[in-house]
Amino acid sequence: MDAMERLPVLSFLWPSLLWLLTLVVLLAAGYVWLDARRRRTAIAYPALKTIGLVPKSGAGWRRHVPPVLALLALTSLVVAIARPQAVLVLPSRIExxxxxxxxxxxxxxxxxxxxxxxxxxxxxxxxxxxxxxxxxxxxxxxxxxxxxxxxxxxxxxxxxxxxxxxxxxxxxxxxxxxxxxxxxxxxxxxxxxxxxxxxxxxxxxxxxxKSAAGAASAGAAxxxxxxxxxxxxxxxxxxxxxxxxxxxxxxxxxxxxxxxxxxxxxxxxxxxxxxxxxxxxxxxxxxxxxxxxxxxxxxxxxxxxxxxxxxxxxxxxxxxxxxxxxxxKRDQIEVTAFFAAFGALLATIAGMLSLWWFGRVL
CATH class of the missing domain: 3.40.50.410 (von Willebrand factor, type A domain)
Structure with missing residues (x-):
């Protein structure tokens, strides 16, 4: 079997930086906790809805969309920091x-x-x-x-x-x-x-x-x-x-x-x-x-x-x-730019939707 076919579909040049994904998990947990707290506050103090300190029930699912998109954007950017590589089949250059x-x-x-x-x-x-x-x-x-x-x-x-x-x-x-x-x-x-x-x-x-050439002596080079x-x-x-x-x-x-x-x-x-x-x-x-x-x-x-x-x-x-x-043939290509661009796009969409629906950026 070709050695390239045994490579994982996605690998990373700097995999140690993937620990930053724990921050995304913490932020997601924080958002869930904060949302639950707002709900309890809304039930205890209904008058606060009128001054915007707690979300209005009419916002429904829309109020979750921008934060979720922002978390996905952050995830994509963290993956980009770890410099991902993908094994792809590229169009042939045969002449x-x-x-x-x-x-x-x-x-x-x-x-x-x-x-x-x-x-x-x-x-x-x-x-x-x-x-x-x-x-x-x-x-x-x-x-x-x-x-x-x-x-x-x-x-x-x-x-x-x-x-x-x-x-x-x-x-x-x-x-x-x-x-x-x-x-x-x-x-x-x-x-x-x-x-x-x-x-x-x-x-x-x-x-x-070629793999042995670097270790060869000057005479054998x-x-x-x-x-x-x-x-x-x-x-x-x-x-x-x-x-x-x-x-x-x-x-x-x-x-x-x-x-x-x-x-x-x-x-x-x-x-x-x-x-x-x-x-x-x-x-x-x-x-x-x-x-x-x-x-x-x-x-x-x-x-x-x-x-x-x-x-x-x-x-x-x-x-x-x-x-x-x-x-x-299959080749291993760094796809950092793809994840970075995807993260930036999600962050932009999240900000625009929040501004459109709620008059603020997240």
Missing amino acids: TVILVIDLSGSMRAQDIKPSRIRAAQQAAKVLVNAQPARVSTGVVAMAGTAALAQAPSRRKDEVTMAIDRLQPQGGTALGNGLLIALTALLPQLNNDAARMLSDDEDAIPVRKP SAPEAAQPGSYAAGAIVLFSDGESNAGPAAMQAAKLAAENGVRIYTVGIGTTDGVVLKVDGLSSRVKLDEQALKQVADATNGEYFRLEDASKLSRVYEALHAKLAMG
Whole structure:
């Protein structure tokens, strides 16, 4: 589970100042006591109503409204003093989405009609057409190797045409596809991706987590820092695949590189876990949806896994995935200004109502 999702909905930077709320309770108790005393006085000395020393019975509930609003205003201002923070889902700032589409032989399987590859293409096109005009979309074709089939573009017709041109091929290299998508999203990763593709992992710099960077020595401080997984807000990768891979670097190696640069990878599993027997070139084999691999990639990058096992559920998968891309990620935001403004508004309303009804400010 994302650590942000475990945070309380409302927390405080200065929680020790919440003791001031006891003053609000004392004031409320004082008001109740004073009101009861006025009632007893009104009963004992009815003549005092004529000179305004006790409330008139005609005031009714209205005489309680301004004090109650004032107490609520004071409560809101005290909460503001404690500097509250709320965990909110903010609108996405995504500018680029890279779609990686699996074209391996197993994607010819027809456990999803008309086939896995056609279902993936249909889902990808629906997602492209739903993106805001400001978002650029790119397409990576992945089989035994991977290539950029469409550079990121805001022209949806170009992107959907590129998706339609894709045809099944041989082999599956999930790692290759994710690395090509990463370089399309972040060109500065070209060298790291090239080293991974050439199996020269020792040449890839080891990045230190940001949390450990502050405690690192001066000599180690020069090493590249790793971003927090999911922290890159300007782009994301969406992988459509059945999860099986038999070529190129491991998908988790590419996922690790994506996580170190804050890029989220959303994975869409195409197929059924029971699989189907597929005949290719006279050979038969059972091809299944490998959910575990796709879940691991998504979890490592703070993304999310979706499953498409029935073409009729395409809209449901699309809606969930589009919501993730459209709303971005949860973040903790200080909302002190909201509580301060709300308290000031309540205090103003309380004063105006008291002045209007009784000719005085509280």
